[in-house]
Amino acid sequence: MSETLREKPPTSKNVENPTNMPETPLRPLDVASIVVYLAAMAGMGVYFARRNTTTDEYFVGNRSFRGWVGGLSMVGTTISSVTFLAFPADAFSTDWRNLVQNLTLPLVAVVAVIFFVPLLRRDDMVSAFQYLEMRFGAIARLYGVASFLIIQSIRLARILFLVSLPVEVLTGAPLWCVILCTGIFIAFYTIAGGIEAVIWTDVIQTIVLLLAGVMTVGYVAWRLPGGLPEVVTVGRADHKFNLGINSQAADSPVQEDVAADGNTNSWERLSKMFSRKTLTVLMLLGILEWLTTYSCDQTVVQRYAAARSTREARRATMLFSVMAVPTWVLFFFVGTCLYVFYQAFPDPQLAELQVDSVFPHFILTQIPAGLGGLVIAGVLAAAMSSLDSSINSIATVTVVDILKPYVLPGRSDHYYLWAARIIAMLAAAVMIGGAIALMGIPFENMNTLTWIVSSVFGGCLVGFFMLGFFTTRVGYHAVVIALIPGILTNIYFALNLAGRLPDFLSMNVHEYWIGFLVNTVFVTVALCVSLIVRREDKSLQGLTVWTRTATD
Numbered sequence: 001m002s003e004t005l006r007e008k009p010p011t012s013k014n015v016e017n018p019t020n021m022p023e024t025p026l027r028p029l030d031v032a033s034i035v036v037y038l039a040a041m042a043g044m045g046v047y048f049a050r051r052n053t054t055t056d057e058y059f060v061g062n063r064s065f066r067g068w069v070g071g072l073s074m075v076g077t078t079i080s081s082v083t084f085l086a087f088p089a090d091a092f093s094t095d096w097r098n099l100v101q102n103l104t105l106p107l108v109a110v111v112a113v114i115f116f117v118p119l120l121r122r123d124d125m126v127s128a129f130q131y132l133e134m135r136f137g138a139i140a141r142l143y144g145v146a147s148f149l150i151i152q153s154i155r156l157a158r159i160l161f162l163v164s165l166p167v168e169v170l171t172g173a174p175l176w177c178v179i180l181c182t183g184i185f186i187a188f189y190t191i192a193g194g195i196e197a198v199i200w201t202d203v204i205q206t207i208v209l210l211l212a213g214v215m216t217v218g219y220v221a222w223r224l225p226g227g228l229p230e231v232v233t234v235g236r237a238d239h240k241f242n243l244g245i246n247s248q249a250a251d252s253p254v255q256e257d258v259a260a261d262g263n264t265n266s267w268e269r270l271s272k273m274f275s276r277k278t279l280t281v282l283m284l285l286g287i288l289e290w291l292t293t294y295s296c297d298q299t300v301v302q303r304y305a306a307a308r309s310t311r312e313a314r315r316a317t318m319l320f321s322v323m324a325v326p327t328w329v330l331f332f333f334v335g336t337c338l339y340v341f342y343q344a345f346p347d348p349q350l351a352e353l354q355v356d357s358v359f360p361h362f363i364l365t366q367i368p369a370g371l372g373g374l375v376i377a378g379v380l381a382a383a384m385s386s387l388d389s390s391i392n393s394i395a396t397v398t399v400v401d402i403l404k405p406y407v408l409p410g411r412s413d414h415y416y417l418w419a420a421r422i423i424a425m426l427a428a429a430v431m432i433g434g435a436i437a438l439m440g441i442p443f444e445n446m447n448t449l450t451w452i453v454s455s456v457f458g459g460c461l462v463g464f465f466m467l468g469f470f471t472t473r474v475g476y477h478a479v480v481i482a483l484i485p486g487i488l489t490n491i492y493f494a495l496n497l498a499g500r501l502p503d504f505l506s507m508n509v510h511e512y513w514i515g516f517l518v519n520t521v522f523v524t525v526a527l528c529v530s531l532i533v534r535r536e537d538k539s540l541q542g543l544t545v546w547t548r549t550a551t552d
Contacts, residue, residue: 021138030364032118033373034380038185041201041384045189048197055416058194059126067315069203070303074320075210076202076385077299079327082384083369084165084209086358087328091335093355095242100279101286102328108287109321112294113544117313119469120295120304122542127400128301128465135468135543137476144484145401147461148298152390156427157434163383164435165520166360170376179435182383187428190388195306198388205381212378213330219339220368224344231333241336243279285512288519290464295465296391338362370426387431395424416509459490459518459532467521467526475535478526486522491517 009254052058133141164178189197221228235241254473293300307313338358363375400419493514496543540547
């Protein structure tokens with residue numbers, strides 16, 4: 001999934017102990033809690049393995065899921081363990097400004113419920129990219145598939161690597177061993193149980209991570225003399241609830257007023273404008289992020305397909321939208337609680353910690369044994385619910401969008417079912433191998449690599465879906481022609497981000513802007529070309545919001 005606005009890696013450069021967290025061994029009751037949780041996940045994988053005899057069962061669970069199940073699964077899939085740790089770290093060290101992007105979700109959710117869900121459920125679709133071929137042809141479909149597979153492969157390795165860092169410190173095991181064991185365990189129940197195991201384990205994992213957050217807040221409130229009112233009072237006094245509305249974001253490299261700077265040329269002014277992270281910018285980028293999630297993120301679209309009806313798919317989307325923002329608020333509030341707690345009960349060990357390590361340190365030194373294990377299970381649950389969804393969706397897309405129509409058409413359903421399991425194994429191997437490879441890359445370079453890959457391979461994807469949904473004039477020729485400048489713009493920003501351009505061509509553009517700018521170029525060119533090139537004679541019945549009937 002595209003979580004780039006919601007995830008941040010630790011900032012330490014210490015290779016031996018990247019979190020700089022003093023080793024605090026797990027307590028026996030914590031180990032027991034974690035073992036019970038993991039055993040339950042493995043058992044669900046074994047149970048659902050017996051039910052998967054067709055690709056329809058393996059990919060979409062016979063389209064039998066109710067809305068509440070799909071909605072909880074979407075929550076778990078969207079909230080990774082990096083978010084579980086990074087949001088409290090953000091609130092502990094600064095304030096709530098990184099929540100702003102996610103506040104746009106309800107607005108986009110309304111559009112998704114009304115328009116996206118029925119368009120992406122037509123003709124029993126399994127993959128989001130089947131829609132692109134129906135609307136624009138095979139090139140659009142293959143571009144979408146390639147973008148998805150490459151970005152998800154990088155995402156899998158990155159999330160597994162980052163969640164393994166605190167687990168390494170908590171267990172004392174070598175990092176490579178943690179990555180290997182965690183990856184194999186997730187792969188086991190995902191490959192065995194298919195989408196049913198993924199969705200139902202996501203439901204359990206969502207409940208576990210929410211309980212972990214609520215329990216942490218409750219424990220802090222119990223320990224503080226003033227309870228929750230003390231958290232609110234101290235947080236407000238120290239501006240911990242600020243959303244950054246009245247100030248430039250702390251990580252913005254440009255603080256001066258561009259309009260007041262009369263000594264810069266137009267290129268420099270444009271560069272400075274795109275290096276800002278103001279409230280307007282964050283809201284705009286949040287809208288783009290959630291348009292991407294609701295329209296072309298296969299891990300979400302597959303939940304639409306797995307619902308028993310369009311009505312249930314809409315209920316799932318609404319439930320996810322209602323739960324997501326309060327969940328993020330909860331974990332920001334956890335960070336504020338930790339800040340107030342350590343104001344009341346100073347801990348000298350905090351001076352040795354990176355901010356990302358404060359929450360794990362609190363779990364093992366403050367929360368009672370057993371309950372601490374539940375919170376650690378919440379960290380694992382958040383990672384597992386993201387990784388299992390990505391592995392299953394990679395297998396689904398590879399079979400549905402590549403093997404069946406192009407590479408190995410006409411084979412039996414049993415053949416495709418085994419192919420899906422083999423592909424899931426390969427995806428898990430890539431995840432584990434990639435995570436181990438990231439051990440040798442500094443955190444800053446890893447983040448840059450992620451942005452470059454996302455920029456080059458994912459830039460035009462949401463533009464394809466928006467043009468498909470909301471236009472009737474733009475057709476195959478327009479998008480193929482527009483794809484050329486779109487990809488060139490991708491490459492330019494990738495080189496710019498990597499520092500490979502000469503000074504007179506480089507721009508000081510914040511990474512968050514890249515997807516927006518690339519999609520703007522692609523959509524603008526496609527619309528202009530559509531005014532010149534006549535659209536091919538093709539029925540668009542049920543493929544756009546303007547040609548969809550009430551029965552579609």
